[in-house]
Amino acid sequence: MNPILRVRRLSTSFRTADGWAPAVDDVSFDLYAGETLGLVGESGCGKTVTALSILRLLEGTSAQISKDSTVEYQNVDVLKLNGGALRRVRGAEIAMVFQDPTTSLNPVLTIGTQIVETLRAHRRISRRDARARGVELLRLVGLPDSEERLDAYPHQLSGGMQQRVMIAIALSCDPKILIADEPTTALDVTIQAQIIELLATLKQRLGMAMMLITHDLGIVAGIADRVAVMYGGQLVEVAPTRSLFREPVHPYTEALLKAVPRLDGPTQRLAVIPGSVPAATAWPAGCRFHPRCAHAWDRCGDEHPSLLSISDRHARCWLVEQPERRKP
Amino acid sequence: MKTFAQRLWWHRRTRAGLLLVSILVLVAALAPLFAPYDPTEQLDLVTRQMNPPSPAHPFGTDFFSRDVFSRVLYGGRISLAIAFLAVFLSITVGTIVGWLAGIGSRVVDSVLMRTVDAALAIPRIFLLLVVLALWNDVGITALIMILGFTGWFGTSRLVRAEVLSLRERGFIHAAHALGIGKLRLFIRHLLPNLAAPVIVTATLGVGHVILIEAGLSFLGIGVRPPTPSWGSIIQEGQSLLAIAPWIAAFPGFAIVLTVVGFSLLGDGLRDTLDPRSR
Numbered sequence: 001m002n003p004i005l006r007v008r009r010l011s012t013s014f015r016t017a018d019g020w021a022p023a024v025d026d027v028s029f030d031l032y033a034g035e036t037l038g039l040v041g042e043s044g045c046g047k048t049v050t051a052l053s054i055l056r057l058l059e060g061t062s063a064q065i066s067k068d069s070t071v072e073y074q075n076v077d078v079l080k081l082n083g084g085a086l087r088r089v090r091g092a093e094i095a096m097v098f099q100d101p102t103t104s105l106n107p108v109l110t111i112g113t114q115i116v117e118t119l120r121a122h123r124r125i126s127r128r129d130a131r132a133r134g135v136e137l138l139r140l141v142g143l144p145d146s147e148e149r150l151d152a153y154p155h156q157l158s159g160g161m162q163q164r165v166m167i168a169i170a171l172s173c174d175p176k177i178l179i180a181d182e183p184t185t186a187l188d189v190t191i192q193a194q195i196i197e198l199l200a201t202l203k204q205r206l207g208m209a210m211m212l213i214t215h216d217l218g219i220v221a222g223i224a225d226r227v228a229v230m231y232g233g234q235l236v237e238v239a240p241t242r243s244l245f246r247e248p249v250h251p252y253t254e255a256l257l258k259a260v261p262r263l264d265g266p267t268q269r270l271a272v273i274p275g276s277v278p279a280a281t282a283w284p285a286g287c288r289f290h291p292r293c294a295h296a297w298d299r300c301g302d303e304h305p306s307l308l309s310i311s312d313r314h315a316r317c318w319l320v321e322q323p324e325r326r327k328p
Numbered sequence: 329m330k331t332f333a334q335r336l337w338w339h340r341r342t343r344a345g346l347l348l349v350s351i352l353v354l355v356a357a358l359a360p361l362f363a364p365y366d367p368t369e370q371l372d373l374v375t376r377q378m379n380p381p382s383p384a385h386p387f388g389t390d391f392f393s394r395d396v397f398s399r400v401l402y403g404g405r406i407s408l409a410i411a412f413l414a415v416f417l418s419i420t421v422g423t424i425v426g427w428l429a430g431i432g433s434r435v436v437d438s439v440l441m442r443t444v445d446a447a448l449a450i451p452r453i454f455l456l457l458v459v460l461a462l463w464n465d466v467g468i469t470a471l472i473m474i475l476g477f478t479g480w481f482g483t484s485r486l487v488r489a490e491v492l493s494l495r496e497r498g499f500i501h502a503a504h505a506l507g508i509g510k511l512r513l514f515i516r517h518l519l520p521n522l523a524a525p526v527i528v529t530a531t532l533g534v535g536h537v538i539l540i541e542a543g544l545s546f547l548g549i550g551v552r553p554p555t556p557s558w559g560s561i562i563q564e565g566q567s568l569l570a571i572a573p574w575i576a577a578f579p580g581f582a583i584v585l586t587v588v589g590f591s592l593l594g595d596g597l598r599d600t601l602d603p604r605s606r
Contacts, residue, residue, distance in 0.1 A: 057505055091507030098505075103498030108520040117516070118506050169506065 003030035004176055004209050005054070005073050005094075011066040012046075012053045014280075021280035023049045023063070025233040028307070031177065036203060036210045038224030038241070040217060040256075044277065046233040047213045051179050054078065055090055073177075092122040095175035100186040101162035105154035111138075111165050112150035115172055122173045137168040142198060160191035164198065171202065178203065181213045196223060217260050221245055229253050232288035233280060239313035249315040251293045287317070295319060295327050335600050342596025348589030352582075356404035363398035368554045370394060378572040388574040390564060400579050403556035408586070410472055410557070411537040417476025419530045422483025423522065429484065430491025431514045441488065448481045453540065460549040471550060475537055483529055487522060494521050524601035528594055535590035542583055558583050 012024040024046040031037050039047050052058050054071050056079065071078040078089060090096075098104045106114060115134040119125055125133070131150065138146035141164040154162055163183060170178060180199060184192035200223045203210045214220060220227050220241065227244045229237040229252065237250040248254040258271035275292040278284060284291055290300035299318050308320040319326050336342055355362060365371065376393040379385055387396035429440040455478050460466055466474070494500065495518070503517055504510075538558070544550030545559025546566070553560055558579040565575030 055505060057501070087507045087509060089507070090505055096502075096505045098498060098502050100498060104502040106499040106503070106517050106521070108523070109517070114503075117508065117512075118503075121506070121508050121512075166502070 001032055004033045005031040007054065008070045010050065010053055010069045010071065012049050012058065012063050015062040016281060018281040023233050023280055024053060027235050029228055029235060029238060031209050031211060033209050034207055035225045036212060036223055038220035038227045039211060039213045039230065040215060040220055040227060041230035042215060042277065045230040047230055048181055051096065051181050051211065051213055054179070055094060055096060056086060088122065091118055091175070092173040093175055094177040094179065095170035096179045096181065097166050097170045097183050099182040101166045102159055102186065104166050105162055107154055110151050110153055115169050118169050118172050133172065137172055141168045159187050160194065163187060163195055167198065171206065174206065175208060177209045177211065179211045184219070217256065232277065232283060234288065234316060235307060236289065236317070237315045243313060249310065249313065249320060250317045251295050252289050295325060297325055332600065336596060339596050339599065341592050342600065345589050345592025345596055348585060349593050352404065352586055352589060353408060355401060356408045359401040359405045363401045365395040365398045367394065367399040367402040367556050378568065381574055387578040388572065390575045391568060396575055396578055399556040399561055400582055403558045403561050403579060404582060406551060406555060406557040407538055407541055410468065410475065410541050411534045413472045414475035414479060414537050415530050415533045417472065418479035418533065419483055419526060421477065422480030423487050423526055425480065426484035426487025427491055429488040430495070444481045444484055452478055453543070456544060460544065468551065475541065479533065479537065486525060486529060490522055490525055491518060494518050528598040528601065531590055531594035531597055535587040538583060538586055
């Protein structure tokens with residue numbers, strides 16, 4: 001099967017006072033039609049920058065995507081598209097839902113205006129038809145009284161409803177890929193579950209591929225088919241969700257999973273990862289995780305591992321080649 | 329949830345400002361209805377010269393036996409009209425320039441803002457004095473233009489700063505990510521968000537321009553006699569302050585009331601329109 005999105009060697013650096021900071025470094029992955037890929041990692045690991053780079057939303061900032069990066073959407077390199085073609089991809093082919101719905105909707109425009117506008121930016125459609133489609137979309141994302149909601153202003157809706165509206169806007173042009181960047185972080189826990197469930201249902205119903213960016217492993221375990229773990233701007237492990245949770249290969253993934261409290265099994269002190277993430281301008285030599293890794297040996301400090309494959313998964317760790325080095 | 333009008337009315341000081349401004353605007357607009365005399369008519373130079381306030385002439389009469397009450401009403405008409413139009417002009421120019429600087433490239437921004445900085449370095453009253461002194465016989469239209477075109481610098485800086493911060497707001501990024509074009513973003517999404525600060529500046533600006541116009545007329549280079557404006561009436565009453573204080577006092581009160589009214593209204597609008605204060 002051919003991937004719908006093929007990201008290769010994606011590297012994005014920011015110009016800082018201390019030189020170039022590689023926020024995303026050599027990230028390669030595939031997204032297949034209809035699958036949900038979870039992109040996880042702690043704050044600042046490059047998850048969001050990866051997503052923004054895919055749609056080239058960092059243009060006009062101090063960020064620069066390296067020349068040999070490619071982001072192929074249906075065999076067309078998005079990074080080389082001209083302005084008009086790029087705009088047709090954004091929203092119509094690849095849509096994005098952001099973290100905080102309260103700031104992602106324009107406070108002075110009605111919900112309807114914002115849906116109609118997105119539709120009309122991508123399709124030749126009359127205002128009346130666009131409005132009808134708006135009602136349909138709001139119903140699809142589970143907003144009651146969708147007809148009246150169309151004339152509401154964002155501040156008249158709750159945070160959860162606003163996120164539903166954002167999802168409706170993102171889905172308005174039937175995108176093939178939905179990138180959801182921490183869509184539930186700004187919401188309270190009960191609403192989080194509803195939104196995640198809604199996203200899963202819609203993905204199924206509309207046959208989209210979804211890239212779900214989150215730092216919540218619970219969410220990923222619930223709905224992702226595959227998981228990509230990021231550390232220090234790089235992918236450190238990519239694996240089907242089940243095998244990743246059952247048997248993490250990369251020590252970082254392993255440590256992350258140990259740091260999550262579990263309902264099943266005995267209550268014990270949660271593990272922590274010693275040390276902290278170094279600044280993006282000062283990555284250690286060799287494997288970026290080795291100063292904090294429980295299994296590290298000399299090779300880890302000298303040689304930088306690439307993403308190595310084992311069966312249907314990949315990990316950026318020398319343990320793949322030398323599994324006997326893993327400490328019990 | 330209260331509506332905008334209800335919130336405005338709820339605020340006691342804003343309500344005072346709103347009432348004051350509405351009454352003044354209404355009275356000025358309907359001056360011919362309320363004024364008992366023609367403001368330029370010399371009624372009777374012998375018996376009605378500099379009469380103190382009386383039932384027949386509530387604000388007294390001036391040196392030329394004209395009814396001060398009628399003159400203040402008509403003068404308000406001129407003063408308010410000049411102020412409204414001049415502010416409209418300066419707000420429009422200021423918003424356009426500030427918007428262009430905010431959305432434009434770094435070069436456009438620098439050129440526009442350095443120009444504004446340079447213009448702001450010259451005191452406005454000095455600028456006005458030079459222009460008006462060089463320009464003989466300025467009509468009211470010209471006066472409005474001059475006041476308008478010297479008053480937009482501050483607004484443009486405010487609007488630019490506002491645009492720069494709006495550009496970084498989530499909803500602009502979100503709409504951009506969904507394929508909305510740049511120009512549409514800057515017009516449809518940005519401009520309406522500028523309404524609140526611009527309305528507030530405009531309201532406060534009206535009081536300010538009334539003061540400036542009064543000052544210019546007082547110096548004899550604004551509205552020329554016999555046309556009454558609050559400033560020019562005060563100027564005429566100035567030399568008679570010791571013997572007929574009412575001539576200058578009543579237009580003076582009118583100016584104070586108007587400026588206070590617009591300030592109260594402006595402050596109230598700022599509080600009501602600013603989402604952070606809700």
